[in-house]
Every structure is written in structure tokens, then in C-alpha cells.
Amino acid sequence: MEVAVGDLKEIADIIENGERFLLTCHVKPDGDALGSMLGLGLALEDAGREVRYYAQDPVPKGLSFLPGSSQVQDHFDPDYASDAVLVILDCNEPSRIGDMAETLLELAKRVVVLDHHLGENLHCNQRKKNGLGKCCGYVSVEACSTAEIIVDLLDCLNWSMSVNSATCLYTGLITDTGSFRHSNTDKKAFLTASKLLDAGVDNYFVANKIYQSCPRERLELLGLVLKTLEIHEHGLFAMIHVTPKMFDVTGATEEDTNDFVGYARCIDTVELAAFVKEVRAGHVSVSLRSKKFINCVEIAQKFGGGGHFHAAGFRTPGTAHEIREVLLNKVHEYFEQLDISGRI
Template sequence: MTQAKNDFLTVCLDCGDAKRLGKYSPELIGFRPLVVIDHHKGNEGFGDSVWIEPHRSSTAEMVYDLAVALGADISTRAAECLYTAINTDTGSFRYESTSSHTFAVAGQLVSRGVRPDLVASNLYDNYTLGRLRLMQEVLATLEMHERDRIAIIRVSQKMLERTFTTMEDTEYFINLPRAVSSVRVAVFLKEVEPDHISVSLRAKGQCDVSLVAAQFGGGGHRNASGFRIKGKNMEGVRDALLPLLRQGV
């Protein structure tokens, strides 16, 4: 027997808008009640019950507080998942949204059996040889603009094919140009398919890249945002972005 959609409680975590639920978005948002827990400031609330706190370091930090408030038992495995989510969403506790409460939550998770060294090793020390070669190709595309304050890198489908890698292997690559001392905004152009480009934006200081992403239908945080665009190649997207980024750096 097929159950009615209102027989399910659906919880949406860390999703700035319904479109980011992917191809099943129309079906998922049809389930009721729909609860949304998120920390993206562009989230306008698309659920029946909404908890959005943009000042939070991560949705995982919020979930931890909810679990404590409910008196839920947080297993070691659950603690590892929450710690990992906080670690990645704060850029290893480097982003400005990282607060004293963030560290307090991380400390509580460690007390529940999380080993920060193992989490860090699994996240950052597990490159394949193909990923390293892909990084070499991506860094070779580096462009510097606006007196080295804007850095742009890119990855194409041909690069992935040559190195036997996938788009998942590009995770954290954008942090490399962002780490350059003069850079205020780093841009990563990713060719999902011909004329379908995914763009990641990372900034430092007062640069608000979420405002730029919003102009292309995207969103995120002030220092970490993104969007997708169809109908343009990577050069076209770069040329459309640069005038907007120059206003902020």
C-alpha cells in the first residue's frame, strides 16, 4: 500500500533553498511536515517548521544543540559525523563564523570518543595519485587579477578523464589559491558538462561573495558561496564574474 505524503516527517539539513535538494526536490518538498534546519543566510524558509541561524558555524553545531535539548544519546559514531561536519563547514575552524560555542561543541564531541587526528587524516590525508595529478593540472590554470587580489582556477571534463578522477576529487582545491596572502577572493570554475559550469567562491575579510552568487541564482555565506550556470563556457562565466568581484576587493 502506498503511504500518503503526510505520513512522513521530512527533515532538510544544511540546504539553502529547495532547488539544492536535486532532481528529487519536487517529490521531497511534497512530504509533510517538512522541517528545515540551516545556517545559510539566504535561506528564506521553504518548510513547515524552520530553524535558520546564519551566525552559526554549521548546521551540525545546531543539530548537536538540538540533540542535547532533547536529551538524546549521542553515540561515538554520531559524534564523529557531527564533528566532521563542523570541521569541514568551518574550514578546519578557520572561518569567521567559528565561535567559542563551536569549540565547546567540538570539545564535547571529542569527550564522546571522537579522535580529531583520525578525522583530519580521513578528510585531508587520503589523496589518490590521480587526485594529486589533477591538482597539478588545476593549479596550472591559475589566473591572477586585480593586483593579485582575485585568483581563478578551473577544472574541465578532459582533466578528469586524463587523471582518472571525478569532480569529488576537487574538494578543497579552492583553498589553495585562497591561501595566497594577497588574495581576497578565490574562484573555482568547474565544468560539470559542456556549457554547464559550477562555480565556488571563497573570500577573506569583508568581501561578501554571497551577494555575487545571488546575482546568478546561487547563495551561501559571506565568505563561502556558489552557483551553477548553463549556457556559458568557463571563459564566459569568468568574464561575467570579474566586474562584480572587482567591486568587492
């Protein structure tokens, strides 16, 4: 796997020459999806381009402080889309954009993909499908966040960054690196942060919005979820879950479960953590997080999911209790074929 696919200069040319843009990101948008989309979009607006933002799912309450977030719509005008450069941020598979992905890809005049996930590289496949080079992209698994790629792109364009644009990008950077704690945090992540602070970002403001502004329902739900903690595989695997009933009892919403999996992973012996989330009865999504040597994608792929080495996920029908059992078995199989002697 190449670490970077595509040419950022080629993307910069398309951006420079475009007049109308439709920006989109993945379903259930997170800090990097929205941060990179709005960060790029606000820079485009400052450069006099016409920009619209589309995301299938709404902006989470916790990210509504992002400048420009009120402009994100859950629908798009097909006439506008057919005359626009479609920029897809923080994902590279149509299913991650949502139900309207194929329509958008058909309609758009040009398609640009900017991402840092492992995956089938939408732009390459689309390029083959369309034959005419309508799609291109830059996907770098080395980049800690899509926001970092946008900073590089704006550098390439020689465009200056407004405080608002930089605030969005900084949010993408700190959320995807877990505030510079995850393994994807490298020197470049700090250099990018430094550039964003130079552009005027109030990092304490952003940190407070992200980490010190949660509703009390979140903590009440966390209390119930932590009671479901079980540790398996000689202390290496921790699992927690949430059920629809726990949401009912606490009044918390799905957004409130953000990063709960981190509590399971933070245990000293744990190398792999799973959070089994049943929000609607019979529909489960699972977040997997690892510390060092466990490849979450390999496990997620057994269930048709994907992601990064240290962070992946999948969706499946079933109840939380059923999926716990199935996952426990798969993880056990995974550990059996892994040589963990000397690690426990």
C-alpha cells in the same frame, strides 16, 4: 536579518513526538550535510525511532567512512514519506534538495528545516503556503555548521550521543569550519568539538579520513588546475578553472576537486578566489571564497546563486573559458563600487 529564525524547543517537541522520520540534505552532499543528517538520524535510531535517509546525489567516496552512510538512498518510498516527519538538513531552499523537493514537501506529514545558510528560509515560506504550520525550522546563520545545531538539538532533547552519531557530527563541524580555520569558527565551535570528544569521537581518525586519504588522481588534477591560476585586481582576486579534458587526462572525478578553491584563496594578497568548474562540457559551477571584507553572496547572486558571506557559489551554462571572462568583468564591477583604497 535575524541571526536565528525559529525555536529549537519547538523542534525538539516535534522530534520527541515523531515516530517515523525521513531525513534529507542538499545535492552534492558535503561533510556537514551528511554529518548532520547521519548524526541526527543515528541518535533518532538509538531513541527507537524509524529513520530513512534520502539524498539525490551519492555519498562521496571520501565520506563513506561515516557511520550509517550505507543507509543513504537516492530514492524514497512515497508511502513512507507521507507518514513521516521530513527533516531537511544544511539547506533551506527546495532547489538545493534536488528534483524531488516539491514532491517531498507535499507528501510529508510535517517538515522540519535545520540549517545555517542565508536564504529564503524554506520553513517560513512553506508555513505561509500551507497555512497550517506543517513546516517549521531553525535556521541560525551564527552556527558554524548544521552539525552544531544538531548538537544543541540533542542537548535540548536530553538525548545522549553515541560515538557513531558524534563522529558524524564532528565531521560536519570540522569540514564546515575548515578544521577551525574559517571565520565562522568561534568559541561555540570549540565547545561543540569538546562535547563531541566527550562523547568518544576519535578526532585523529576523522582528520586522517578527511585530510590524509586522497587518491593520487586528485593531486594530478590539482597540478593541471593550478597552471590556470591568474591573479587580477591588484592581487586581490585569484581565479582557477578545470575543464572536462583535465578530468579525462587524469582520470579524476568531480569529488576530487573538493576545496581546490582554497589553494587560490591562500595566496597572501588574495581576498577573493574563484574556482570555475566545467565538469560536463557547457555546464559550469563556480565556487567563490573570500577572506575578510568581500561578500561572496553578493557576487554569486548576480548569477542567481547563493551561500554565505565568505563562501558562495552559482551554476551557469557556458564553458570554463567563457565564464572566466564574464566573472572577471562582474568582479571588476564589484571592486569598482567597493572602496578598497587603503587595502591594496
